[in-house]
Amino acid sequence: MKNFLLILATAFMTVVCAQARIITPGENQVWWGYFNESDFNEADYTIGTGQAMTLMAAIYIPANHEQLGQSTIAGVRVYIAESAKSSLSNLKIWASKTLPSKVSDADIVQTTMGTLNAGANDFKFRTPYEVNNEGFYVGYSVKSTTGYFIRCGGTDAANAFWIGNPEANMAWTDLNGQGLGKLAMQILVENGNFPSNCATAEDFGQNIVLQGEEASIPITITNMGADVIKNISYTITTEGGSTTDEKELSVGSLALNGSKIVNVPFSPDAEARKYQKTFTITQVNGNPNTASKNSATGFLITLKEKYSVTPVIEEFTGTWCQWCPRGTVGMEKVHETYGDQVVQIAVHSGDPMEISAYSSILNTFCDGYPGSVTDRIYLADPSFSSLKSVLTTAFKRVSPASIALSAEWDSEAQKKVVFKTTTRFSYNDDNGQYGIAYVLVEDGLTGTGSNWAQKNAYSGNGTGDMAWWGKQGSSVSGIEYNHVAVAGWSVQKGVNNSVNPTITAGEDQEYTYTATLPTSSPIQDKSKLKAVVLLIDRTNGTIVNAAQSAIADFATGIQSVTIDNGMSSDEWFDLSGRKLQTSQKGINIIRMSDGTVKKVLVK
DSSP states (O other): OHHHHHHHHHHHOOOOOOBOBOOOOOTTEEEEOSSOTTTOOSSOOEEOOSSOOEEEEEEEEOTTOTTTTTOEEEEEEEEEOTTTGGGEEEEEEEEESSOOSSGGGSSEEEEOBSOOOSEEEEEEEEEEEEOTTOOEEEEEEEEESSSOOEEEESSOOTTSOEEEEGGGTEEEEEOTTTTOOEESEEEEEESOOOOSSOEEEOOOEEEEEETTSOEEEEEEEEEOSSSOEEEEEEEEEETTSOBOOOEEEEEEEEOTTOEEEEEEEEOOOSSSBEEEEEEEEEEETTEEOOOSOOEEEEEEEEESSOBOOOOEEEEEEOTTOTTTHHHHHHHHHHHHHHGGGSEEEEEEOSSTTOOGGGHHHHHHHOSSSSEEEETTTEEEOOSHHHHHHHHHHHTTOOBSEEEEEEEEESSTTOOEEEEEEEEEESSBBSSOOEEEEEEEEESOBOOOSGGGSEEOTTTTTOOGGGHHHHTSOSEEOSOOBOSEEEEEESTTTOBTTSSOSSBOTTOEEEEEEEEEOOSSOOOOOGGGEEEEEEEEETTTOOEEEEEEEEEEOTTTOEEEEOOOSOOOSSEEEOTTSOBOSSOOSEEEEEEOTTSOEEEEEEO
């Protein structure tokens, strides 16, 4: 048995030399890759560790792949950056069912020789790699005398970029989701499944349109065939309804395995309701679409009216993070610019202000510090310029619902907060999936000790918005931290049953939630707390709308007053959060000039 295994390993191991050149695919051959002509950019885009070393890079093809499952891999194309070509040596290409701990562990290894060219460098395997519907990796190893030499490009994609060097204690890492694009590499495929005129579309989630307007829905189109796609024809079918006439749409020039987001116009429905839509690609380049999966689905919500949006910024920060002062300044400038038009939540991690309630959000949205997400849709650096750009988009977003909030302590002990909300939707739904999340934020948190001191990478070099930090040391004590999330309840999906799934357009839904303060919390001064509610779309985790309020003292309660004419200079609202020009009978909400909120019963 040992001899058999040794022979098998030797059969897989092929070590020869190959000269880089351009290979024109022969009959039944194509160059395939996650990175393709649609992603190619003449500008060098390289990554590395910043140190001269050997790195391995790879892509992964899952088992039973529709295009490659029954194919043979005949070679590899490696794209080399102009800036790195003279620094590279000892290039080896390989294929393996698993990520190798060292190059020699791969099923096939092939050493190359000769001068590497800027751009495409093609190498044929002496022993082709039989796929047999198994998952496998293809990659290369290369040594460099510079720090950044692995070429990449385009947008991120699953399985499109792995990097590592276990021999140098650098574990294999999947770079999908890191904003680094795809590995600039392709494989020469023989006998793959690449029919002509073949296009697929990805499901497109939930979208919103106002009656009387047209929605432009982004849908990702992928070329699964050998021919470059110039245009497609499509239809749209409404759940339980009709199918549109066939329409044509240009996609530019989409190469094999290339993907592109195209904006597809959708008309609103006659009824303000949520309907499933099916987008079907009927033709490619004027010929019938040969894809086995030619359709994609999503939902379109048609609204009766537009509600104003209160965007929510969740900033990810920590006192240990030396670059996080950039987010502190960004958040303060947002507050100075927009005031209460924006809900701001500073989510701390790894310092005394961290709370467990936000751990799930950090795991989902935080890919580095400092960072931020707005409405759990728009990821951005928390500098003011970036946040301002995001808010410009967020304020234009169409929301299917409004939400109003009043909050008060349940007793003089101030151990529980009573949140009272009124939610109103602009469409009908028999199975709405929404929830209300509750957060307390506090201004002015401060403390002593090293864990409270803000690390500062801008010491000595801060300019512009960061000028003050540039005059400080590398660790700054005595900072007051604002907008800090100090408590939260069902922050990710909202409280169960806080929104009735049967939704009627224009009808108010009232809900009361009493939250007990956690026994362990960074709360310091309850007079500086602010109550926040987030209306969550539980189908995709996004924040639909939000509201914030000061917490009224228990003693204020609901005051019964009689008002004959006019109102004071304070702002008055109804229970739906709409500003009133005159008082109305029943319960009114008053926002006082000092920021406190009271409820009064007008007779």
